[in-house]
Amino acid sequence: MQTIQWELVPNWFWGLWITVVGSVIGSFLNVCIYRLPRDESITFPPSHCPRCNARIAAYDNIPILSYLILWRKCRHCKEPISLQYPIIEAINAALYLLLFWQFGLTWELPVYALFTSAMLVVAVIDYYHQIIPNEISLGGLPFGLLAAIFILQIGWKESLLGMISGGGVLLAFGLFWLIIFKIEGMGMGDVKLMGMVGAFLGWKLALFTIMFGSLCGSIVGILLIGLKKENLKTKIPFGSFLAPSAVLALFSGNRIIDWYINLL
Ligand SMILES: [Zn+2]
Numbered sequence: 001m002q003t004i005q006w007e008l009v010p011n012w013f014w015g016l017w018i019t020v021v022g023s024v025i026g027s028f029l030n031v032c033i034y035r036l037p038r039d040e041s042i043t044f045p046p047s048h049c050p051r052c053n054a055r056i057a058a059y060d061n062i063p064i065l066s067y068l069i070l071w072r073k074c075r076h077c078k079e080p081i082s083l084q085y086p087i088i089e090a091i092n093a094a095l096y097l098l099l100f101w102q103f104g105l106t107w108e109l110p111v112y113a114l115f116t117s118a119m120l121v122v123a124v125i126d127y128y129h130q131i132i133p134n135e136i137s138l139g140g141l142p143f144g145l146l147a148a149i150f151i152l153q154i155g156w157k158e159s160l161l162g163m164i165s166g167g168g169v170l171l172a173f174g175l176f177w178l179i180i181f182k183i184e185g186m187g188m189g190d191v192k193l194m195g196m197v198g199a200f201l202g203w204k205l206a207l208f209t210i211m212f213g214s215l216c217g218s219i220v221g222i223l224l225i226g227l228k229k230e231n232l233k234t235k236i237p238f239g240s241f242l243a244p245s246a247v248l249a250l251f252s253g254n255r256i257i258d259w260y261i262n263l264l
Contacts, residue, residue, distance in 0.1 A: 018100045019093045023063035025117060026092030030085050032121050036136075037129040052077035063089040088124070092117055095247070102251060111147045112250060115140070115200050119243040122193060126239030132189035137196045144199030158202040166198025166206035167191050190238050197246045205249040208257060213238065213245035 028042075034050075035042050047056040054076040060066050067086040074081060095116045103109050118136050126132050141163065148159030174186030198206035221236050248256075 014105060015097060015100060018096050022093035022096030022113075023089045025096075025113075026089035027061065027063045027085075029092055029117055029121050030088050033088065033124050036121070036133045037125050037131060049074045049077060049079060051079040063093075084124075088120065092120060095120070098251065107151045108153070111151055111200075114143070116247050116250065118196075119247050123240045123243035126189075126237040126243070130187075130235060130237050132187075132193050132239045134192065137189065137192035141192075141196040141199050144196060148199065152200075154202040159199050162198030162200075162202040162204075162206045163195045164198070165203040166210070167195030169207065169210055170194050187238070190242060193239055193242060197242070197249075201246065201249055201253070204257065205246075205253040208253045209242060209246045209249045212248065213242040216245065217241040 031047065032042055034040075045055075047061055048054060049056065052074065054074065057075075060070060060075055062069075064086045067081060070081070072081050072083075073079065096113055099109055099112050099116065103112065118140055122132055122136055145156065145159050145163070148154055149156045152159070154162070170186055170191045174184070174188075174191065177186060178184060194206060194210060197209055201209070217236050217238055220241070224236075
C-alpha cells in the first residue's frame, strides 16, 4: 500500500489549507458572537438572515467569497450584510496562518487555534454586550489544563500556576477597588477569563496579558475622557483589551518581556 509522504507536501499548500479552515471556522465564530450573548443555541437553527429569516444556503455561506459575490446583500430581501462577518472570517484565517508560521504542523497548532478563536469571540462580545460568556471562560479552562498536561510545552504546573495567578491578580485588584473606593471596578467575567488565559499560557504570559491589557485600556479610557465622549463612571469593556493582549502574549509575549528586561 502506498503511504502519503506528508513531509513532501509543500508548506504553501498547508498554508493555503489552514487559511481556508480558518475562514470557515471564522464563519462559525460569527454565529457564536451573535448567539452566545443571547443564550441561543449555536448549532440550531441553521444560519438565517436576521431580517427576512430566509435560510442561508450552503453556496451563499462561503466565507469572505459569498460576501463579495452577493455584493453585501441578502439574496432574498436585499438586506445589507454587516461588514463584520467577512472581517471576523479574515482575522481568524490570518491568526491561523500566523500560528502555522510560528508553531508549524504540531499538536500545539489546533490547541492555540482554539484559544485565539475564543479570544476573538470574547473581544467582540465584550465590546457589544459587556459580558464574557462562561461557555468560553469556564468552558475553556479545563481544556487549557488538559492541553498543558498532554500537549503544550508549558506543562501542567505552569498552567495551574497561570490559572491561579491570572484569575487571582484580577480578583485581588477587584476586591481592593471595592474596599478602598467602594466601586466595582472588576467584573467576575474578567477574573474567569484570566483564569482560562493563564491555564493556556502560564503565569508569566498571563501577567503580561493583564499588564498590557490594562495599559491599553487605560490609554483608551483617558483618550475617551479627554474627548469628552465618556466620563469616569463609564465601564470600559476590559475583556476587549485582555483578549487581544492574550493573543499578543502567545505570539510575542516572551520576546517583549526579554526586550523589556534588557532595557532596564
Ligand atoms: Zn434576508
